[in-house]
Amino acid sequence: MGLFKKNKPESNSTGNVKILFTTDLHGSETAFRKFLNAGLMTKADVLIIGGDLAGKSLIPIIDIGNGKFKVEEKVIGREGLDEIIKKYKSSGIYYTIVDQRGLVELNENKKALDEEFKRVILERLQEWDKIAEEKLKGTNLKVYTNLGNDDPLYMFDVISKSERLVKCEGEIVNINGYEMVTFGYVNPTPWNTPREMTEDQIYSNLKQMIEKVENPDRTIFNLHAPPYGTNLDNAPLLDKTLKPVVRNGEIVMTHVGSTAIRKLEEEFQPLLGIHGHIHESRAFDKIGKTVIINPGSEYGIGLLHATYIVLENNKVKTHQFIIG
Known part of the structure; x- marks a missing residue:
């Protein structure tokens, strides 16, 4: 994973921050364009993509x-x-x-x-970089961009060279006094995707990073995998052939999130947890005092799923799903 680095604070105190968050775009240019447009329409201060930029086919x-x-x-x-x-x-x-x-x-x-x-x-991601530069021209908006479990690491090469896309994994990003911890690896899946770790590895790597933040209760956890056993991690139960299990004519659902991420959110009680990974589980929930959100994804039909979040005076003042 390498060393975690800490960015210089943009402010010594927390204020009002408007965030637009999306995730699991999986190569959909239409969803990406809609995200940038929504960022401008909502007058967001911060744009965040939580991972899984790469397409699948x-x-x-x-x-x-x-x-x-x-x-x-x-x-x-x-x-x-x-x-x-x-x-x-x-x-x-x-x-x-x-x-x-x-x-x-x-x-x-x-x-x-x-x-x-x-x-x-790489070609598609470079095209997105140009689109972001064109759409956001004349603004100070940056797109904090993470990779998810389906994203090969070489995608960071494009992000690191961009003027608009900002690599945030491995960094502690300070957004007007709110620190953001970002992590794109997930617990093991049946598909052996490029970026998976055991629960012990996730816990160890993330805890090392979290311990570097100054105020966990004013921290945003931008973690691709959702915490286990919440509204955010419901997915179909699969049989040995990876087909959904059907009982009495209905698909059986189960929890597939990360137990390590749940444990860390219970221990550190961050202000906000923004997650993705489980496309069909658009939801918000709470772990103790922590508000956790997964906007879901329907990238395949070019539909944007995002969440508009306002942080004010060390609290989540409001959050709202945006679909369009």
């Missing part, structure tokens, strides 16, 4: 010559190509244009496929 578009392309078993022209690329960007799907030889290479060479995935992930 890559579809090859085959160039068959003479301005024609084959995709999803259909032959289309240039105009159709523009439309399908727009659709893919909106829903978070990556695409690559290849000839027949290139398609064979991707199907038969895992290294080539991995390299192409890396290329399109």
Whole structure:
């Protein structure tokens, strides 16, 4: 994990801070654009993305010559190509244009496929960086950007070079007197995603960081995994084949959050916990005095799920879900 660093405070006292938080955009340019627009409309002071920026799928578009392309078993022209690329960007799907030889290479060479995935992930994130610069031009707004469990670490290379996207994992960020601790790793999942840790590892790494904050009760925990056993971590129970368990015609739900994160929020009682990871579990809850929120995600249909939060005088004055 490396050393945790502490940013210089922006203020010696806490004041009124308006936060717009979203998470689990998974490559959806439409959801990202809506988030930036909502930040401007709500006049937020701080924009935060809680992780999982990367998309999950890559579809090859085959160039068959003479301005024609084959995709999803259909032959289309240039105009159709523009439309399908727009659709893919909106829903978070990556695409690559290849000839027949290139398609064979991707199907038969895992290294080539991995390299192409890396290329399109970085390309999409660089496009988002340009969009953020354009949308937020003339403002002082920064987008505190975390990676989640589905995000490869090389994405930090783009974020670290950006003027608008700010890497916050590994930092203690001071926002007008409120300190923010950020952590993108999650407890083990059935899918063995890139950034998972055991509960003991999560507890150890996070506790080391939290102990560096000055006032835990004025701290924001920006942690991708939600705490276990709350309204924020309900997901379908899966069988051995990873299919949802159905009983009496209904999907059986279970808690899948992190016990370590729950324990740390119980111990340190931060002001606010902002979480994601479990798309279907949009909710707020409390652990002791700590308000915890998961805005949920429907990135696949280009829908923005976000939460508008106002902190005032060391309290969560208000919080509201934004969907659109």
